[in-house]
Amino acid sequence: MAAGSRVQVPTEVRRGEPFEVKISVRHPMETGFRVDDMGKPIARNTIHEFICRYNGTPVFAANLGSGIAANPYLRFFVTALDSGELKFEWVDDAGERGDAAATLRVTG
Amino acid sequence: MKRDEPLTVASPLRRRIIVAGAALATTRALPLRAEPPALPSIPELDAYLAGRKPEFGRLLLDLPRLADDGNAVTMRLFMPGPFAPGMQVTSIALFSEKNPVPKMAQFDFPVAPAKVEIESRVRLAGSQRVAAIATLADGALHAATADVSVTIAACLDGS
Amino acid sequence: MRIGILLLALLAGNTFAQTPAIPASELRSGVSFGSAELRAMQSDDFANPGMLWVERGQKLWQTPVGSAGRACASCHSDASLALKGVAARYPVVNASDRRVIDLEARINACRTSQQKAPALAAESEDLLALTAFVAHQSRGMPLAVSISDSARAFFDQGRDFYYARHGQMDLSCADCHEHNWGRKLLAETISQGHPNAYPAYRLEWQSLGSLARRIRACLFGIRAQMLASDDPQLTALELFLAWRADGLPVEAPGVRR
Numbered sequence: 311m312a313a314g315s316r317v318q319v320p321t322e323v324r325r326g327e328p329f330e331v332k333i334s335v336r337h338p339m340e341t342g343f344r345v346d347d348m349g350k351p352i353a354r355n356t357i358h359e360f361i362c363r364y365n366g367t368p369v370f371a372a373n374l375g376s377g378i379a380a381n382p383y384l385r386f387f388v389t390a391l392d393s394g395e396l397k398f399e400w401v402d403d404a405g406e407r408g409d410a411a412a413t414l415r416v417t418g
Numbered sequence: 419m420k421r422d423e424p425l426t427v428a429s430p431l432r433r434r435i436i437v438a439g440a441a442l443a444t445t446r447a448l449p450l451r452a453e454p455p456a457l458p459s460i461p462e463l464d465a466y467l468a469g470r471k472p473e474f475g476r477l478l479l480d481l482p483r484l485a486d487d488g489n490a491v492t493m494r495l496f497m498p499g500p501f502a503p504g505m506q507v508t509s510i511a512l513f514s515e516k517n518p519v520p521k522m523a524q525f526d527f528p529v530a531p532a533k534v535e536i537e538s539r540v541r542l543a544g545s546q547r548v549a550a551i552a553t554l555a556d557g558a559l560h561a562a563t564a565d566v567s568v569t570i571a572a573c574l575d576g577s
Numbered sequence: 578m579r580i581g582i583l584l585l586a587l588l589a590g591n592t593f594a595q596t597p598a599i600p601a602s603e604l605r606s607g608v609s610f611g612s613a614e615l616r617a618m619q620s621d622d623f624a625n626p627g628m629l630w631v632e633r634g635q636k637l638w639q640t641p642v643g644s645a646g647r648a649c650a651s652c653h654s655d656a657s658l659a660l661k662g663v664a665a666r667y668p669v670v671n672a673s674d675r676r677v678i679d680l681e682a683r684i685n686a687c688r689t690s691q692q693k694a695p696a697l698a699a700e701s702e703d704l705l706a707l708t709a710f711v712a713h714q715s716r717g718m719p720l721a722v723s724i725s726d727s728a729r730a731f732f733d734q735g736r737d738f739y740y741a742r743h744g745q746m747d748l749s750c751a752d753c754h755e756h757n758w759g760r761k762l763l764a765e766t767i768s769q770g771h772p773n774a775y776p777a778y779r780l781e782w783q784s785l786g787s788l789a790r791r792i793r794a795c796l797f798g799i800r801a802q803m804l805a806s807d808d809p810q811l812t813a814l815e816l817f818l819a820w821r822a823d824g825l826p827v828e829a830p831g832v833r834r
Contacts (some may be wrong), residue, residue: 328533377522380783571765573798
């Protein structure tokens with residue numbers, strides 16, 4: 311599996327305002343219902359757990375399954391409190407973990 | 419040579435949202451759809467609801483009426499505020515009528531969100547009705563459904 | 578007199594070759610046949626899943642590999658300048674061995690001869706990532722391949738393949754993409770079959786894939802004999818496709834259904 315992810319948050323937001331967070335992760339989100347060229351079933355492997363922390367506090371989480379498209383893409387909103395870091399963590403059915411981070415400056 | 423017009427789906431989902439939004443803005447008494455909304459029959463959804471009856475109209479589920487390919491269909495969820503204290507959204511679950519795994523995803527808000535808007539891409543195993551259920555902190559449930567026709571590719575691809 | 582006839586014949590041949598069946602004014606990129614959702618996915622750099630490969634390719638570009646210990650960037654210093662417009666000119670005839678090569682083959686030739694590293698497998702993540710990164714540097718630039726001099730023979734070969742009937746369905750490329758583009762095949766609209774989006778993210782593949790893979794998918798669809806990804810016939814066809822799409826902007830990484 312080729313690791314990789316992309317994150318996008320605004321560089322500067324006003325305190326108290328919701329801001330947009332976008333993340334996409336390179337992952338096959340293998341359904342477990344496919345077979346390989348030799349007819350052997352390919353084991354299910356999806357990112358089942360995803361969490362976004364804002365300065366350490368969980369603000370958004372998702373349980374994903376085979377119903378979410380390959381290379382999962384998520385867009386959601388978080389409310390600006392203080393300048394700091396958004397940290398994203400996820401784990402797939404094979405136990406492989408991934409993470410990403412973005413920094414944010416809060417004004418006002 | 420006369421040609422058919424290309425498949426231009428002029429964002430039916432956007433139009434539906436605007437219509438729904440306008441209906442909400444003008445009067446809450448106006449029904450959002452002509453027919454009463456019906457949740458698809460999904461055992462996992464029934465188990466999730468456990469006999470509780472969700473309200474319709476406030477949660478919005480946005481999917482294209484016609485999807486190019488069931489492998490990646492753009493899905494948006496909205497729930498306009500404001501939310502009174504203690505009545506914020508805590509989670510939204512998404513259920514498929516046809517997928518082998520009916521519960522597609524669950525999104526959780528550990529802290530009260532100032533704006534409830536989520537976008538992702540879902541897999542849909544065929545044309546179907548998709549249901550979303552939002553749970554509020556006070557236990558109230560809100561539901562939305564969307565019907566999607568999933569087209570299949572004209573040519574087999576063994577590459 | 579005889580020279581005159583020869584010249585006339587040459588000119589006639591040339592005229593045929595330089596008049597694509599679909600005139601420039603009617604050229605339409607494949608993305609215009611897609612739905613609003615698909616077009617939105619391609620045009621938004623964050624929503625476009627192909628950008629995951631472009632970013633990976635950018636990292637690979639700077640990573641030294643092989644016994645020479647060189648990265649791509651060691652020779653081609655500023656990628657955004659050095660690579661601008663390159664993808665729009667491919668396939669080309671390789672000066673050293675006079676073969677027609679596409680971007681993937683060019684990258685592999687660099688790896689084996691300059692970096693002293695093993696060639697990357699067709700459709701491997703790394704080859705797709707590097708190709709996507711290189712092609713992305715030409716995004717928006719018009720396709721402009723050369724079919725003169727040594728490229729001419731490969732162009733002819735590609736054109737012959739394009740107009741020949743293949744497979745159990747007995748179809749030529751032109752049957753769909755020149756004579757019937759814009760018409761419906763089940764729920765799909767037949768496109769003009771241009772290569773400007775590749776490597777592209779196809780929803781059907783749930784992944785990025787090369788132009789060779791896309792052509793192979795067509796061959797499979799018409800139940801024709803499969804060509805290997807690096808078959809010279811396939812690269813010659815890629816050259817013909819690029820020529821008949823002359824002027825269309827590079828969209829790599831495009832998004833297709």
